[in-house]
Amino acid sequence: MHVVVIGNGVAGVTAARTIRKRSDAKITIVSSESPHFFSRPALMYIYMGHLEFEHTKPYEDHFWRKNRIDLLHARVDAIDTTARSITMNNGSTLTYDALVLATGSRTAFYDWPGQNLRGVHGFTTLQDLAAIEASSVGARKAIVVGGGLIGVEAAEMLHARGIDVTMLVRENAYWRNVLPPEESAMIGAHLARHGIDIRYNTELRSIDGTECVRGVTLTTGETIASNMVMICTGVRPTTDLALRSGIAVQRGIVVNEFFETSAPHVYAVGDCAEQNGIVELLWYSARAHGEHVGAVICGERSPYARDVFYNSAKFFDIEYQTYGSVPAKLDGVTSIVWQHAHKDRFLRIVHRDGIVCGFNALGLRLRAEICMQWIRARTPVDVVLRDLKRANFNEEFFAWEVAV
Amino acid sequence: MTTINIMLPKEITDRHQLPMHERIGYGMVALAAFLLLLGAFGGPLTASPVLYCLLTIGLSTIGGLMVILPRFRQLPGIKNNGVMTSGLTRRGLLAWMLGVAFTAFYVILYWYPEYLGSMTASVDPISWTLRGAPADRWFLYGTLYTVAVLIMGIRMLAKYRHSPYHLVRTASVMLSQLALAFVLPAILVRLHSHEFYFHYFWPLKPDYLFPSSLQALFASDDKLIVFMGFWTVMMSFIAVPVLTYFFGKRWYCSWVCGCGALAETMGDPFRQNSDKSLKAWKAERWIVHGVLVFIVLTTALIWLNSWYGGEILGSWSASWAKAYGFYIGSLFSGVIGVGFYPIMGSRVWCRFGCPQAAILGLLQKWFSRFRITTNGGQCISCGNCSTYCEMGIDVRSYAQRGVDIKRASCVGCGVCASVCPRGVLKLENQ
Numbered sequence: 001m002h003v004v005v006i007g008n009g010v011a012g013v014t015a016a017r018t019i020r021k022r023s024d025a026k027i028t029i030v031s032s033e034s035p036h037f038f039s040r041p042a043l044m045y046i047y048m049g050h051l052e053f054e055h056t057k058p059y060e061d062h063f064w065r066k067n068r069i070d071l072l073h074a075r076v077d078a079i080d081t082t083a084r085s086i087t088m089n090n091g092s093t094l095t096y097d098a099l100v101l102a103t104g105s106r107t108a109f110y111d112w113p114g115q116n117l118r119g120v121h122g123f124t125t126l127q128d129l130a131a132i133e134a135s136s137v138g139a140r141k142a143i144v145v146g147g148g149l150i151g152v153e154a155a156e157m158l159h160a161r162g163i164d165v166t167m168l169v170r171e172n173a174y175w176r177n178v179l180p181p182e183e184s185a186m187i188g189a190h191l192a193r194h195g196i197d198i199r200y201n202t203e204l205r206s207i208d209g210t211e212c213v214r215g216v217t218l219t220t221g222e223t224i225a226s227n228m229v230m231i232c233t234g235v236r237p238t239t240d241l242a243l244r245s246g247i248a249v250q251r252g253i254v255v256n257e258f259f260e261t262s263a264p265h266v267y268a269v270g271d272c273a274e275q276n277g278i279v280e281l282l283w284y285s286a287r288a289h290g291e292h293v294g295a296v297i298c299g300e301r302s303p304y305a306r307d308v309f310y311n312s313a314k315f316f317d318i319e320y321q322t323y324g325s326v327p328a329k330l331d332g333v334t335s336i337v338w339q340h341a342h343k344d345r346f347l348r349i350v351h352r353d354g355i356v357c358g359f360n361a362l363g364l365r366l367r368a369e370i371c372m373q374w375i376r377a378r379t380p381v382d383v384v385l386r387d388l389k390r391a392n393f394n395e396e397f398f399a400w401e402v403a404v
Numbered sequence: 405m406t407t408i409n410i411m412l413p414k415e416i417t418d419r420h421q422l423p424m425h426e427r428i429g430y431g432m433v434a435l436a437a438f439l440l441l442l443g444a445f446g447g448p449l450t451a452s453p454v455l456y457c458l459l460t461i462g463l464s465t466i467g468g469l470m471v472i473l474p475r476f477r478q479l480p481g482i483k484n485n486g487v488m489t490s491g492l493t494r495r496g497l498l499a500w501m502l503g504v505a506f507t508a509f510y511v512i513l514y515w516y517p518e519y520l521g522s523m524t525a526s527v528d529p530i531s532w533t534l535r536g537a538p539a540d541r542w543f544l545y546g547t548l549y550t551v552a553v554l555i556m557g558i559r560m561l562a563k564y565r566h567s568p569y570h571l572v573r574t575a576s577v578m579l580s581q582l583a584l585a586f587v588l589p590a591i592l593v594r595l596h597s598h599e600f601y602f603h604y605f606w607p608l609k610p611d612y613l614f615p616s617s618l619q620a621l622f623a624s625d626d627k628l629i630v631f632m633g634f635w636t637v638m639m640s641f642i643a644v645p646v647l648t649y650f651f652g653k654r655w656y657c658s659w660v661c662g663c664g665a666l667a668e669t670m671g672d673p674f675r676q677n678s679d680k681s682l683k684a685w686k687a688e689r690w691i692v693h694g695v696l697v698f699i700v701l702t703t704a705l706i707w708l709n710s711w712y713g714g715e716i717l718g719s720w721s722a723s724w725a726k727a728y729g730f731y732i733g734s735l736f737s738g739v740i741g742v743g744f745y746p747i748m749g750s751r752v753w754c755r756f757g758c759p760q761a762a763i764l765g766l767l768q769k770w771f772s773r774f775r776i777t778t779n780g781g782q783c784i785s786c787g788n789c790s791t792y793c794e795m796g797i798d799v800r801s802y803a804q805r806g807v808d809i810k811r812a813s814c815v816g817c818g819v820c821a822s823v824c825p826r827g828v829l830k831l832e833n834q
């Protein structure tokens with residue numbers, strides 16, 4: 001059997017590794033961005049000088065040969081789903097018995113005037129990073145469009161290199177479409193303390209300049225001068241190859257609960273896949289998809305059941321973790337909230353009729369297993385409060401006296 | 405095919421010019437080092453030891469603090485900005501120059517002390533105050549070492565002050581170096597004419613368990629000196645395994661030990677240069693356990709020799725012990741261990757050479773409650789933990805699989821847990 005994987009991101013690589021653990025199939029990964037797998041969320045650390053590109057590779061280069069996973073650094077231009085073959089941009093072809101599409105996602109540009117000017121960047125790929133690096137030379141001021149997770153990373157990294165940052169946020173508080181008001185407010189204040197100029201209730205109308213960026217115009221008509229513009233308003237699944245090859249695509253490549261696409265022997269996982277109408281643009285989901293599809297390809301045909309949701313991020317110096325569901329508007333749930341008097345530390349436990357359903361933590365580390373187990377088992381919130389110490393994952397000597 | 409530029413241009417530092425107070429501070433440290441060297445040739449400087457001391461130890465302390473103290477005003481949190489783009493911290497010209505300077509210092513200190521000239525005069529005032537005797541080269545070395553640990557310790561406190569674990573641990577190594585390695589031995593010399601380090605045991609100080617030194621301790625009329633004999637035997641055979649069972653090797657390596665003290669303070673800017681490859685791990689296991697076998701054999705030989713009245717082995721065991729002192733004690737721990745800080749990271753000796761670490765490591769791996777636990781699937785494989793592990797442990801390879809880290813070499817410094825942007829790692833004694 002020959003399994004071909006397109007895309008060496010976390011989804012594709014996890015699928016390949018899972019298959020290798022379970023079978024002797026020949027495995028080939030074809031990817032165009034970089035010869036080896038690297039950690040996409042670590043891009044900002046390269047820019048800030050915390051890491052070099054080499055450090056962001058989760059496996060040493062000899063790992064692939066040792067595990068008999070062939071790597072091809074090429075772009076796939078066509079899939080023939082009847083002949084079961086793919087064609088690459090170097091003209092060569094490969095035939096497959098199973099094909100995994102793990103083509104990921106890219107920055108979405110919403111046709112703003114001036115979005116092709118020099119100095120306007122998306123921030124998802126290595127090539128983006130190299131372009132950002134080139135624009136940064138001599139830059140004094142940057143606009144970050146969008147107040148989400150990638151936006152705050154963009155703001156932090158530019159700021160770390162001495163570039164003044166203005167962030168344009170559509171909502172009236174930071175990431176308010178996802179976070180409840182207290183969390184939004186705490187992070188917004190933290191960014192401001194770091195010297196980020198955040199403008200709420202603002203939207204981009206156009207990017208101005210002739211060849212290079214000179215500034216932006218907001219929908220209010222206000223203009224702000226800048227040398228760089230970072231587009232962080234979201235990403236879009238990379239589906240063009242699937243679309244061209246006659247595979248069903250909506251927002252992402254449509255898959256069933258076995259990650260099977262509309263074409264036989266073709267699967268899709270990670271950022272590019274759409275399951276039950278949902279595209280999950282998360283590292284953790286992409287990894288879980290990869291594990292599952294690997295098992296499916298090796299003959300364990302069980303439907304994918306999503307585990308309790310979790311995510312984490314870092315907003316400058318504030319670590320963020322979330323488990324289960326904490327709706328931004330807090331509809332139909334009751335919160336128990338603890339906040340440190342003067343430090344950036346915050347915990348929200350959410351329950352529905354006394355049954356715990358979610359956690360938000362800022363500046364605190366919670367133990368994932370315990371929180372997820374509580375949510376899975378529909379634990380009464382008093383039990384959670386009584387045993388809260390078990391969920392402490394902070395370092396030693398950390399004062400964990402949650403006075404709820 | 406599109407070719408990509410993966411090696412990003414290195415141009416961060418030139419735009420971030422050092423602030424004025426830092427430039428003056430570094431200048432003062434450099435001037436102090438130059439004046440110290442100048443003293444080797446004698447002259448007016450060394451004629452007045454108090455002035456010489458102020459212009460070297462004093463000036464470098466003030467300069468160091470000028471650079472470091474303002475950092476307490478920055479917002480707390482991990483800031484490794486520019487570590488990989490600065491030549492000093494990423495094996496650039498400056499790093500090599502510093503490495504050569506450190507190495508040269510050790511070579512002169514161990515083998516060509518005559519070139520130190522009257523440099524020891526710089527610490528004479530301190531030596532008279534503490535020990536009631538003039539300084540020798542070892543006292544000079546001890547003073548410089550302690551000053552480095554204290555000043556760079558303050559830097560460490562500033563850098564990691566968001567983390568209570570680092571505050572406590574750094575304070576501990578600083579205190580240990582100042583009290584147990586510097587002041588107490590000096591006072592012991594003054595009051596009991598016997599130099600003794602309560603925080604070093606066999607096999608890091610192999611001669612502490614050699615028959616000649618033990619016999620001398622136990623034969624003394626001075627109760628304190630007899631106590632030293634008990635202490636050293638008790639620490640080597642009982643306290644080390646018991647404490648390591650409960651806390652892992654960190655109770656010693658990153659809380660008490662003098663080599664650890666320097667690594668955790670002056671070595672911190674260089675920690676990312678340790679080799680993380682599988683090859684390095686293999687080499688580490690062979691070399692460090694080789695050293696341990698060597699020192700165990702040496703000690704056994706010397707005891708045998710002593711039991712048989714020195715007749716069986718003749719002078720052979722003594723020269724063996726001398727060889728150990730030269731190759732391991734001086735060459736490895738000093739020249740390579742500290743001299744290569746800027747190139748190979750701060751823990752070369754601790755990782756590849758220290759027999760104490762080898763014992764603690766075996767205990768940690770097989771008989772200890774200490775481990776680093778990982779937080780479910782939260783790892784994003786970014787690599788910060790592995791990169792900043794001074795022991796060259798590929799922490800990520802465990803974290804991304806969600807398994808506990810239980811490695812012999814881990815000194816429990818806790819930096820991997822601090823630099824992790826997703827709160828994945830936790831040091832535990834469960």
Ligand SMILES: Cc1cc2nc3c(=O)[nH]c(=O)nc-3n(C[C@H](O)[C@H](O)[C@H](O)COP(=O)(O)OP(=O)(O)OC[C@H]3O[C@@H](n4cnc5c(N)ncnc54)[C@H](O)[C@@H]3O)c2cc1C
Pocket residue numbers: 006007008009010011012030031032033034040041042043044074075076077102103104105123124125150153238241269270271272280281282283284285286312313784
């Ligand atoms: C800056 C940034 C920070 C992030 N931080 C986090 C975070 O903290 N937590 C989190 O959960 N998620 C984070 N994410 C999201 C996370 O990185 C993605 O969810 C994850 O990388 C998706 O993995 P993937 O394998 O599906 O796709 P990708 O990682 O996007 O990999 C797809 C690969 O396929 C290649 N490819 C596409 N088409 C072709 C073709 N036709 N031929 C050959 N190769 C092709 C692409 O070049 C690419 O290399 C972040 C994303 C970014 C951009």
Ligand code: SF4
Pocket residue numbers: 792793794795796797799813814815816817818819820821
């Ligand atoms: S694994 Fe972590 S705690 Fe252990 S030595 Fe490395 S960085 Fe320090």
Ligand code: SF4
Pocket residue numbers: 782783784785786787788789790799800803804823824825826827828829
């Ligand atoms: S630093 Fe944290 S997130 Fe990054 S690789 Fe290590 S454990 Fe994973």
